[in-house]
Amino acid sequence: MKELEIFNILTDTEKNAIYGLARGGLLKKGELLFNQGEEGDKVFLIQTGKIMLQKFTKDGTKIVIDILKPGDLICENIIFEEINYPFSGIALENSYICACSKKEMVELIKDPVILEKIFFSMSSKMMEYTERMTNNALKDVQDKVYNTLKQIAGRHGRITNLGLEIDCYLSHEDIGFLVNASRVSVTRSINQLIEMGKLEKNNRHYIVH
Structure with a gap:
């Protein structure tokens, strides 16, 4: 996880500290990373592969929210909110994913460089989702x-x-x-x-x- 772009400004010592917090694992194509409605207690980072975010509405309609690539954060908003996962994450291909607990991420964002990058990630996604909503209109x-x-x-x-x-x-x-x-x-x-x-x-x- 320490090699991901979001942490590239940090020193080797800071990267090694992050590495000690990461829990990596391989997700096979079609497997769920997390399910809509589950407690939002982890932030995920994609090292390899691609993850599709999908949501089911109350009437059972499926909505694909995004397709994320290596280097992207998933569910970084849970760091600042007490919420359940608002959507599900499913692997479009074999993917290696790193996870940090919410508690650990709260410690990481005390570093202003990481906090700035997380806010940038959230802002970029919001702009892309707004563009997609405009397109779908x-x-x-x-x-x-x-x-x-x-x-x-x-x-x-x-x-x-x-x-x-x-x-x-x-x-x-x-x-x-x-x-x-x-x-x-x-x-x-x-x-x-x-x-x-x-x-x-x-x-x-x-x-x-």
Whole structure:
């Protein structure tokens, strides 16, 4: 955990202190990291892999909130609030996750550098979620799909000879949850975007132009 970007300004001594607090473990693809409604008592950091945050509403509707990558914090807001986890975290691929208890994180944020980075993480996510909500207010599903894939490519993309490729697999159902649209509408929109040259597929990964 001490090698993650959020701690890169700290000294080796400070990093080693953090390392002593971390509890790492491998999460296999499809496994839950934590479940919606459970007591929020840990903050998680992704070392490898990707975690999808999903929430079920009272009527059973599934909402995909975010897809997080290595270096991202998960549930850092519980440091400042007494809450249960408001969503679930599930591994999109085999992932190595580090965890710190809330009590331990409270001690860590006494360091102003770490506190600043945690606030920056929370602020960045809030901006991204606001942008996604604005995007989902659009009526045209094709626009919503393209804007969402473009945003994901910006965070989870790699530059290839073909363009900016999203380096994790997203099913049409996953995209539908992200843009609040049916799988049929998403499939139709993706096919149209491919015909227009705005999207391309390389095996099971999307390339955004």
